Amino acid sequence: MARTETSPIFALIDDIDAAARVVEELEQVGVKPDQVEILSGLPIDHAILGRPKIPERMTVITPMGALIGFLTALLFVFGTVALYPIRVGGHAYFALPPKLIIMYELTMLGIILSTFFAGTFWESGLLPFRKKVYDPAVSDGRIGFVISVTGDLRERALEVLRHWGAEIKEPEWRAL
Amino acid sequence: MSSEVNRKTWEEWEKGVLANGEQALREELLLVDPRPRSEMNRMLLEAMQRITPGYVITLLILGTLTLVGLFFAWGFQMRWGMGVAGIRRPVFWGFYIVNFVFWIGISHSGTFVSAILRVFKAEYSRPITRGAEMMTTFSLMVAGLFPLIHLGRTWRFYWMIPYPNQRELWPNFHSPLLWDMTAIFTYLTGSTLYLYLPLIPDFAMARDHTTGWRQKLYRILALGWRGTEEEWRHLMTAMKIFAFVIIPVMFSVHTIVSWDFAMTKKIGWRSSIFGPYFVVGAIFSGVSAVITMLLIARRSLKLHYFIRTEHLEALSVLILIFSFSWTYFFFNDFLVEWYGGDAVGHQLLTLQARGPVAPLWYAMLIFNILIPWATLWSKKIRRSATALFLITLGINIGMYLERVIIVTGFLQRNRMPFDWGTYNPSIVELSITVGSFSMFFFLYLLFTRFLPYVPVWEVHEGQLTHKIVRVGRAVVTAKTHLE
Structure with a gap:
């Protein structure tokens, strides 16, 4: 060209x-x-080159992911019991301690997935196969x-x- | 005149000492021995393309063992039922659960070496994080197979997944087995993405310097990475978030695995320290396995520039610390049973000290305590690749035996003496066990030729921030924080 x-x-x-x-x-x-x-x-920090700081929304995206994971867990662990109650051995319908484990794991999963997909892909604009100015010397x-x-x-x-x-x-x- | 001569001699001597000191530091420490980025890229790409006949034969053997040992034997078990396994009353949990716990333990290697050392800014870990992260992902893949194998009717595995169904049956969220599945899924997802994130710039480097199918593959995997400020900023933030999130997930996974045992009424299993005992054991075996695999990879890929004695020595100090910690938990568990006054508990201890389990128990103590304590205090041994290879291999044999004792040993005794029994693994169980080891080594060795084994950009970044400086009569390293 x-x-x-x-x-x-x-x-x-x-x-x-x-x-x-x-x-x-x-x-x-x-x-x-x-x-x-x-x-x-x-990675060269913006301060080293005297460039403006890149804004990012990870502080919003990650808690949102955590919230979605937490709500999904709530749906599973409480929704299931509410919809299909089975009385077993005098145990409480809504026993909280064992449910905390599922809630914890799914909250963490929410953080992981939101950080990866929304944080890395969406925020960075990493979209493959689009023509952009580049030179392999950069990776050298x-x-x-x-x-x-x-x-x-x-x-x-x-x-x-x-x-x-x-x-x-x-x-x-x-x-x- | 005399003082002038002395001064001259002193200056010359000092110059020589400093030059030698600087040279010694460069030979010892990767981060103060910089090479041009293009040269480091070339070294790594050459390693990835080093496919020797020995490598191919090894892969073929491992692949065959995986197919026959693991998948054929598993298919055989599905065809003929769980009767072909050696598990019999009262030992209903056999080698499948042993393997499950062992491989989950190995998976702690990547998170510990990569995430925890990254969070604590342990700079030496830069070139070894990728190898450890790969171990986490592949060992979790292998571990995840064992609950399915242990199910017997593997094709019913989807009953564990919560989905609306006409039978109105839902998984029991109060069951440790469902906690297991949830935790392993979270950990496998997290550790795979955590492996992938720092790989993106390395995939871009590989894309820029390869041709043919490799270039096509790396082009897809690099996701159009160019190294813009936005890309780096978001990648670094994401990696920080992942490092902080994956650590508590790692702790939760092995704690939940320990609850598979501790939540029962079984004497020997029902223990409130099983959570930390399992976690410490997992890190102990995981970090040991990292050394073993680093040594294999360094030899196979000829990565002596990147993986140096400093890395092995630093990791072996960690092993010694975790050997102490594991012993502490082991002794806690043992002592409480010993002086707890429970007759069945005493039977379990007798079984280990004088019964049929004794050879395994003493071997475990030798591999996990005696050998590490007797050897790793010595700097000379910590710097010897051969010694470390043997010691770390021994530790993983010891840790495997620990799981054999806890799972299959403790089940041999219970509160009803008429129901006591023994356990002998069947050929199917042994075959699947060998197959699982083959699968792990097969995946690991295969991917050393596809994934850049060393995060070159992280090494380059580390080399920019480390310098050799002179303090008085000594030359030492200094680190600059660029963030």
Whole structure:
């Protein structure tokens, strides 16, 4: 694909310190943080690169999952007894202690499933087979910059990247 | 002039000592011996593609043993009924339950080595977490088969699942067996997803560096991972939540397994310390099995750069601690029975000390207490791969014998002497037992060639945060917290 004005800039940097300087200078020349996407082969905290903190809703999703698991357990352990009562050996219909075990396990299962499906897939936007800009060098430890800017800003961004020794590449749209 | 000469000599000497110290630290500790990420990726991918004739033959043997030993024998039992098993009155629980408890115990390895050490930020565990997590998943798969095998009429297993039915029968939620099923399902789901989560970036790495069917497979498994800030942030948060959730689930699973025994009126089983006794025993055998499997994997995959003596030594210290803890619980259980004044309880102790169970009981004490205590205090032994392989293998033999004694031994004596008996496992039970071990090793060895055995990104992250620094005349490691 030929490089056009509308296609993003893709650059690779080896060093974290240089990447942090690039982030800083891009902001100085007028590139907004949401116009820059950073790809890396290891987790780099937002504070290290001076990027805004990524918002996340895990604190809502996980308790919701726990609640769903807990309510499912309630349905099983109390609903069953209420619907089909069987009197056995003078035991209480609603004996709480043994039911606590099922309630505990299903609550934990709710947390596990909600964290995995909603937290990891939905929140991260991990959807396979969609074409995205990527370079395998990222998994070899290089830091990738995908910068979506046009016109004069594009030139200034390129200048910053060149100054810090970034390797500017043709953006490859890969079906990952 | 003389002081100048001395100073020069001192400086040269100091330089040499520091250089040697630094070199020694690099040889010892993975996290201060960094290599380029591309080189680490290459080492791991080469290991995954190392399929030697020996490996193929081993897999074939294990696969055949699994098919014949486990599945054929299981089919034979389904065809002819539970009469082909050796369980007879009064010993109604035999090797199937022994195997179930044993494999659930092994499954504690991954959670302990991965989740607990992750929560406590034990940095050395970074390269060994994956191998331990794989053990958890595969051992749970094997463990989950045994309640089905023990059912006899396996095809009725769905009666355990709560669903509306015309007979208006519901599972008994007050039964420890249903607690078992619920807990194992939660643990298996949790530990499989906990294995998968940190694998996603490694699958992406494998996708980027392989071709053909492997690339297609890893492309699906990597879920389109690119390593964006959102992806990393959510992955790290999810891993933290999983690490904290899977620990109490792990404790609950083996506690519930212990309640299968402790909830009965059986002398020897009815004990309030059975929960922690089982959990400690499970971690003891699980961590020992991690060492055994790490040594096998290191040799088979040639991962000597990633899995070093430091890891084996750190884990063997844990084993020694858990040997102490297990002994404490064992002694508690034994002493209360001894001085409890119950005649049947005394019969159980006699059975172990002087009866037909005695050889197993003494072997258990030798493998679980005598050998670890006599050997693991020594740094030299803790650093010897051969010694550790034999000691950890012995511990798992000892822990297997413990379950044999608790399950099949204790059932031989009860309050009615006319109902005392013995137990001899049948060829079907022995065959299924051998098959279950084969299945575990088969799955483990097979997946070492499909799953990246070492979480390279975690090792890389650890290497970024560890440095060698000089303090006075010594060179030591220092850790930086980047979070």
